[in-house]
Amino acid sequence: MPAWNAERTITTALRSTLSAMPSDAEVLVYDDASTDGTRRVVERFADRSRRVSLIEGATNVGAGEARNRLLARSDSEFVAAMDADDVCLPNRFLGHRRQLSDADIVFAPIARFGQTWRVHIPRPASLSPAAMPLALLALNPVPQSTMIARRDSLDGAATYRPGHAEDYELWMRLAASGVRISFTSVPTVAYRHHPEQATSQPGYAGQVRDNRDLAASYLALAESVLGVDVGDTSTDELRARLERHIDDVTSRRDRSHLRRLVRSPWSFPLRTARGASSQESDRQ
Structure with missing residues (x-):
């Protein structure tokens, strides 16, 4: 659990995690x-259990590097x-051993809430490896915060690379390597929306598209899955290629959920601005 100025929320995060996790597990907080008073709150928990x-950082390193140090x-x-x-x-942790018998990393949906605590439950959409x-x-x-993984499936101390959307970059890199x-x-975490989140900051989308490691991992995964270099492929062509591959997926449930993702208005976030192909730029 990386924590930076989380005094107002970390008590609930720790209590709920301790209550849900197996009795032989522990929580490492960086x-x-x-x-603010984050360290004091965690120390009180550590004194009682x-x-x-608690792992204390001398300088602010960001969530990705904090996760590396925790791992x-x-x-x-x-x-x-x-x-x-x-x-x-x-x-959250019920049946995790069974789920990880067929996968190396398991994620789950999140239930979303904001300042009013009104909870939004997502539409179920499971996906196989x-x-x-x-x-x-x-x-x-x-969602990053729902991850449960076999530790040996991750890359070690430098798992997360610097840059925005470092978790997305990691999942693509791992998927391309066969993880x-x-x-x-079923949702396993309630995700709190608040104005201080990185994704809420001005210019975040552009900073994500400027992440060169993210772009490189996207191209590597596309070559691994589709067998082509999609660097000069338009979004429409990429969507068509993906849909043809979806037709070959064995599970009907997988096919349904994949088509929903491909046709989502939020699909292909890395294919705009600097991520757009030269063909798309010519048309503009």
Whole structure:
């Protein structure tokens, strides 16, 4: 659990996680040089429970590097991500060993809430490991804070690379290397919307498209899945290629959910502005 200035929310995050996780598990919290009372809150939990450990950062390194340092400190067979401003649902870890028998990393939907605590429950849309590489070429359908993984499936101490949308870059890189990623249909985390989130900041979308590692991993995954270099392929052509590959997917449920992603108004977020093909730029 990376934490930066999370004094107002981390108590709920820790309580809900401790309540839901297995009795032999622990929570590692990385305090990313917070300037509020985050460290004191975590210390109180650590004083009361051996299941909570605090790692203090001397300087602010960002969530991605904080997660790298947390992974480096973990020696468990399984690891799970959690954000300091979210709420872990009671069912989150039920059956995780069974789910990870057919996958290396498992994600789940999120229930969304904001300042009013009014909760939005998403429409169920599971995806198998066979479908996930295609899904990642359309958009990033998996929430970081729901991840449960076999630790040996991740890349080690430098798992997350610097840059915006570092989680999306990682999932694509892992999928291209053959790591099996699945997505279940039952929410396991309640995700808190608030104005301080990185995705809410002005210019965030452009900064994502400027992430060269993200663009390189997208091209590598596309070549691995589609067998072509999509660097000079228009969005319409890419969509058509994906839909042809979706037709070959064995599971009807996977095919239905993949088509929904490909036709979503939020699909292909990396194919605009600098991510647009030369053909699209000519037409504009």
